[in-house]
Amino acid sequence: GNSVTQMEGPVTLSEEAFLTINCTYTATGYPSLFWYVQYPGEGLQLLLKATKADDKGSNKGFEATYRKETTSFHLEKGSVQVSDSAVYFCALFTSGAGSYQLTFGKGTKLSVIP
Amino acid sequence: DVKVTQSSRYLVKRTGEKVFLECVQDMDHENMFWYRQDPGLGLRLIYFSYDVKMKEKGDIPEGYSVSREKKERFSLILESASTNQTSMYLCASSLLGLAGAYEQYFGPGTRLTVT
Numbered sequence: 001g002n003s004v005t006q007m008e009g010p011v012t013l014s015e016e017a018f019l020t021i022n023c024t025y026t027a028t029g030y031p032s033l034f035w036y037v038q039y040p041g042e043g044l045q046l047l048l049k050a051t052k053a054d055d056k057g058s059n060k061g062f063e064a065t066y067r068k069e070t071t072s073f074h075l076e077k078g079s080v081q082v083s084d085s086a087v088y089f090c091a092l093f094t095s096g097a098g099s100y101q102l103t104f105g106k107g108t109k110l111s112v113i114p
Numbered sequence: 115d116v117k118v119t120q121s122s123r124y125l126v127k128r129t130g131e132k133v134f135l136e137c138v139q140d141m142d143h144e145n146m147f148w149y150r151q152d153p154g155l156g157l158r159l160i161y162f163s164y165d166v167k168m169k170e171k172g173d174i175p176e177g178y179s180v181s182r183e184k185k186e187r188f189s190l191i192l193e194s195a196s197t198n199q200t201s202m203y204l205c206a207s208s209l210l211g212l213a214g215a216y217e218q219y220f221g222p223g224t225r226l227t228v229t
Contacts, residue, residue, distance in 0.1 A: 034217075043118070043204055043220030044157075089156065093216070102218065106156035 002027045006090050006105035013080055013112050021075040021108050023064075023090035031092040033057075033066050033073040038087045038107070047075075047088070080112045117141070118221035120205050126227045133192040135224050137205030146188035147206040147218065148172075148180065157204065163188055195228045202226075 007022040025031065032051045036044040048057030053068035062077045073090060090105040121136035139146065147162040149172075159172030161180040169180050177199060181189040188207075192199055202225050206218040 041222070043222045044206075044218075045220065046217045049217070102159075104157040106154060 002031070002092060002094055002101060002103040004090050004092055004103055004105035006088075006108050008106075008108070010109040010111060013110070015082055015112055015114050016079045017112075019075070019077040019080045019084075019110070021088055021090075021110070023073045023075065023105060025071050025073065025090075025092050027071075027092055027094055027103075029094050031094045033064070034091040034093065035062070035064055035073070035075050036089040036091060036104075038089065040086070044089060080110070082112045082114055085110055085112045118205055118207055118219050120203075120221040120224050122224050123222060124225050124227075126229065127192075127195050128229055129196060131192075131195050131228075133195050133226065133228075135190040135192075135203055135205075135226070137188045137190070137207075137221055138186050139188075139205075139207040139219070140186065141207065141219070142185065143207035143209055143219075144185070145208045145218075146182065147208075148178075148188065148190045149204045149206065150174070151202040151204055151223070160190065195226075197228050200226060200228045 003026045005024050034049045035047040037047045038044045048059040050057040050066035056065045064073050064075045087107045087109045089107045093102050118139045127133050145164050148160040149157040151157050158174050160178050163169045163182040166185050179191045202223050204223045205221040208216050208218045
């Protein structure tokens, strides 16, 4: 079956530090990959996505590149802000034979301190 | 903007009560989903629906049922609430798509406590 493994948190960084949150996956076929973000007290919202190998998703200064050879989709940001404090979820989507599945990682909590 | 709303942000119920969690979306999406979110476990899919009156079990359907009588509304039912159902419940919706990536839009969540 499909699975997503994220680095465990919590992660605490100072403002303007470099962020990496690791995500690796196991899937059959050719999944699409996502990062979702959940700000305190809110539901999840899509941060970025990539649908095929070597695609780079980007949004709000965050980037992630779909690496098929290493089955990874690591999230990066060059300079984090306090407002980036949230829980980040890596997810993959697969479809086939009339069904589809969206699988989430367990989430990584990021706290950015001034 | 797509909006997914959930009937309550916080709910406290007693063991054995029947509990209804309501979710409404305003973008004419075919798919709707119910997840529960627990610390250290991430999101787990309970049920989803790809059309009115259609439902499919997710990863953890035991102790839950769902109802989709109208396209915009998807209800999660706890027939007899138990303390191990204390959790954050998230509803989501998306367009129907078997191929390619599609985005799920989430509601703000309902934090249910069963005492």
